[in-house]
Amino acid sequence: MSAYESFAIVGAGTLGILIIEALAAKSVSLVVLSRPGSATKTVPPSVKTVLVDYDDAAAVTAVLEENKIDVVISTVAYEGLASQNSLVDAAKLAGVKLFVPSEFGFPTDGLTEGVLGAKGRFAAYLKSINMPSTRIFTGAWTDWIPWLVDYANGGKVKVIGKGEAQVSFTSIADMAGFVAYVLTNLPPSELEDRVLRIEGQRASLRDVAEQFKTEVVRVDSIGGDMGQIKTALQGLVEAGRGSSGWDGVKNAESTGNNAAGSANALWPGHHWESIKEVLNL
Template identity: 45%
Template sequence: MSYKSFAVVGGGKIGMPIVKALAAQNVAVVLLSRSGLDAARLESIPAGATVATVDTTDVVAVAAVFEQNKVEVVISTITTAAVGAQTVLVDAAKGAGVKLFAPSEFGMSTEGDINNPKNKTIGMSPSRPMSSMAHQETEYIKTSGVPYARFFNGMITEFLPFLIGCNKEERKITLVGKGDAAVSFTSIRDIAGFVAYVLTTLPPSKLENRIFRLQGDRATMNELGAIFNAEVEHTDKITGPIGDFKTMMLLLTDTGVGSTRWDADKKAERSGNEAAGSANALWPGHHWNSIQEVHNL
């Protein structure tokens, strides 16, 4: 028997699809929002799901929401910038007797990758790069005693045009770095559907303290040129709005962490049941969307 009651923290581009996918499984779902939802997002809440507006920096208040809703599983989808706030969620989960915690790691592999110099790219604190933050948060979860489930999906396929500056009119891709390392890509629909499926069908013994490595598609950044039928241009730095963030993300792909089977310690790809997409088999019969399918190429 698997879990029946869930809390999703954050109703953004990943959180809301997970809420909808869980509701489709006919389980109890409460969405925790710090500032509440606007009218449009409130209308998108599916039947069977509820919303709780709560200060997510208040351990007691968050724990009370978990207890009131008899939450068994907490899924955090808070942004990378706020990932440090997960310690509050972990403490609240422990206090409320939550049985499983899924941290906000829906992206590149962060397992053990605490010394990658390219994580210190402009825009990130050299003293606490992104993967180091995630590593510390994961270690905190482990010491709390609350079982965890970690989901690595590589890059989110829908965000590709934004990252590489490609659109159907210009047909040009702008990259920073060599662009030769393999990257895992997974669509939002596949991520949300997989999370909801495994958490509501697999027994706790198959979920606790596990890493799930997803992959909907796989390509190097340079190969995106052929996929999008676009010219590839390399530059030293992306300019314009949040150009520093785009530069950082593109440089990260050169280190190998874009693949969900990347081993940061050995600087090599994992294999077997730790290979990229190894967790896909846990969702039998599901069709995983390719880059071309997501973007109608």
């Protein structure tokens, strides 16, 4: 059984709020750290919310110490990744036992630049200060497939490259449930300094187009709102990095305990949602 009894979640966005609900259902001690002025989120009655500036390490340290936090889970979005250094410095000072960084996407090993470079650099920082961590690679978020392929603009699947690379797709609900399960059921020895790779369903973007019953349109880039990020992510997909089992150092698919979906077994008996189930296709 887990030795962790108290948890702090940084951020209550799309994924964060589901992790909050999943952990609250397990009746653990739970605190949500939220930036002053951020939108108010409805959390379960048992969950305590504290407003604190993430960049104020001393203030964060005080909150973590006061609540005797064992595990910090970061779900900050891309624009908030820079704050993780202050957060983990505070966690280290407060005697936190485990830090779960905001990964929850494509593998970031070996990345120091580009849209995911901040995550790769932070992983190196965690190691440099000897902060035990659990990194969770999920591949692409199944719920956001329409966004990734710009489906709303024309009803087609826009693909950069051939669209044949295999991608790990995992639903947000499965991610949240997995986080809550492993942190409250596994011993520290199975979590500290581990990379866990999960996968709901494996498919290419061409496979996705078939499920959408639409055609593939090959493009050089995707325009519109957040088009640059979509383009960058699809570039990673085309290079093979969309698989949760991708080894960014060797630039190859991993096998064995590092294979895509290898950590699914840590949540025995769970049904992992398919693309059709999540998107009601």
